[in-house]
Amino acid sequence: MSLSGALTAALSGLHASTAAAQIISSNISNSQTDGYTKKSVQLSAVVTGTNGGGVEITGYSRTTDTVLSATLNAATTTSSYYSTQNSYMSQVQAILDSTSNPPALSDDLSAFQAAWTEFAASPSDETIEKTVISAGQKLANTINNIAEQTATLKSSVEDGFLTSIAELN
Numbered sequence: 587m588s589l590s591g592a593l594t595a596a597l598s599g600l601h602a603s604t605a606a607a608q609i610i611s612s613n614i615s616n617s618q619t620d621g622y623t624k625k626s627v628q629l630s631a632v633v634t635g636t637n638g639g640g641v642e643i644t645g646y647s648r649t650t651d652t653v654l655s656a657t658l659n660a661a662t663t664t665s666s667y668y669s670t671q672n673s674y675m676s677q678v679q680a681i682l683d684s685t686s687n688p689p690a691l692s693d694d695l696s697a698f699q700a701a702w703t704e705f706a707a708s709p710s711d712e713t714i715e716k717t718v719i720s721a722g723q724k725l726a727n728t729i730n731n732i733a734e735q736t737a738t739l740k741s742s743v744e745d746g747f748l749t750s751i752a753e754l755n
Contacts (some may be wrong), residue, residue: 591639598640602629607642624649674743681735691732694725 616622626647632639646723683690688698701721 591634595640598632602627602641602643609646644698670746674739677739678736681732681739690728693719694728697721698725 606629609625609627613624618636618717626649627643628643628645628647629641633640698718698721699716701714705711705718708714
């Protein structure tokens with residue numbers, strides 16, 4: 587092996603070692619960084635004639651843990667599912683006004699029932715009859731409002747599904 591061949595081989599080895607040291611340094615400094623994956627240098631021998639030739643960098647690779655990645659994907663999917671479900675349930679809760687005491691639907695239904703009970707005791711009283719009609723109209727308005735908001739929510743859910751399917755495709 588000639589002196590220039592030996593120097594060329596040594597120089598290529600130094601370049602490869604320098605690249606590997608930089609990758610190792612990056613791996614160490616980013617070891618606690620979320621989402622960072624360990625990288626490595628891929629080397630191969632260079633052969634030129636009978637005198638050898640040294641080493642060259644043929645690429646870089648990332649090391650990933652497939653089980654950990656699958657677990658992360660499953661957890662992310664589950665989290666997204668529950669987040670979406672919570673969002674829709676919160677909207678249903680708002681539609682039904684279930685956080686107020688008493689909820690509007692329950693209150694209107696109780697008032698309607700009480701008006702009928704009072705009307706049953708005095709069926710000839712026109713004032714009580716008007717109270718029954720008024721309570722019935724208020725209950726019907728509440729039910730119609732809930733039905734409209736529920737239909738809007740249903741449409742929103744369906745649009746969200748269609749958008750998600752389009753993004754996946």
